[in-house]
Amino acid sequence: MILQDREIAEVVEKVSKQLKGQGPRSKIVEAILVLLHARPMKSAEIASYLGYTTRYVSSYLSYWKTRGLVEYVGGYWQLTPLGENIAQQIIDKYKNAQTKEYILLAQQIISEQVKPAMNNNNISVTPGHSSHFLSFIAAKTGQTSPQQVREQQVDCIKQAIKYDKLSDEEKEIVNILLEHYITWGSTYLYVDQLMEALHANEVWLMQVLKKLQVKHIVYLYQDPRLGTRVGFSKTLRKIFNTCKQ
Numbered sequence: 001m002i003l004q005d006r007e008i009a010e011v012v013e014k015v016s017k018q019l020k021g022q023g024p025r026s027k028i029v030e031a032i033l034v035l036l037h038a039r040p041m042k043s044a045e046i047a048s049y050l051g052y053t054t055r056y057v058s059s060y061l062s063y064w065k066t067r068g069l070v071e072y073v074g075g076y077w078q079l080t081p082l083g084e085n086i087a088q089q090i091i092d093k094y095k096n097a098q099t100k101e102y103i104l105l106a107q108q109i110i111s112e113q114v115k116p117a118m119n120n121n122n123i124s125v126t127p128g129h130s131s132h133f134l135s136f137i138a139a140k141t142g143q144t145s146p147q148q149v150r151e152q153q154v155d156c157i158k159q160a161i162k163y164d165k166l167s168d169e170e171k172e173i174v175n176i177l178l179e180h181y182i183t184w185g186s187t188y189l190y191v192d193q194l195m196e197a198l199h200a201n202e203v204w205l206m207q208v209l210k211k212l213q214v215k216h217i218v219y220l221y222q223d224p225r226l227g228t229r230v231g232f233s234k235t236l237r238k239i240f241n242t243c244k245q
Contacts, residue, residue: 029060030090031106033069033079037087040076044168050110055172055198062204150182156243161217161236169208172198177232188231
């Protein structure tokens with residue numbers, strides 16, 4: 001079944017009236033609600049079905065959690081009664097789809113929306129990612145560059161912070177901070193820079209940053225002129241020096 005823009009617009013209008021100005025809506029939200037109507041899911045699973053990054057989906061989920069449509073229980077996202085009501089309205093609109101085809105329905109809804117551009121600079125720090133480029137530079141100069149030294153620290157740093165035990169969302173932020181450190185030698189960024197790099201809203205980002213702060217991985221500092229600074233904690237920066245040896 002090919003869905004018409006007019007039909008989708010009618011659903012959005014009907015659902016928006018019930019929300020009574022609680023916030024912006026988009027087709028990705030409708031797709032997420034349809035998936036969660038089938039069963040509770042993790043953000044990574046939802047992202048895999050819809051073709052988005054986990055952090056992007058988590059950003060939407062965190063926003064709509066504050067609006068009362070979803071809740072986070074035991075590591076899974078699930079619908080609230082309000083969310084179930086809205087999801088059922090969406091499903092009823094496309095009732096020709098079978099219950100077992102919720103995933104296909106969600107993909108069908110999202111296919112009519114142009115996906116956001118991804119920041120090509122937003123890359124994870126993975127073994128071999130920077131090493132190939134930095135090795136090329138080192139071979140040309142005959143010397144070990146500062147970037148190469150910093151890149152070689154990454155595995156040591158990840159072991160120190162128990163990287164494998166972090167959530168996907170926490171890893172995303174740590175990866176951005178590590179990549180920035182490798183490239184520029186700086187151990188901090190600002191919240192607005194992280195929001196841009198991660199395509200995330202501030203509510204979701206601050207929630208994840210607080211978790212990393214509790215684990216003594218990052219610190220948060222309110223700069224009166226430039227905004228909130230996010231950097232690797234003092235304890236972790238000491239480990240950086242150890243990892244250079």
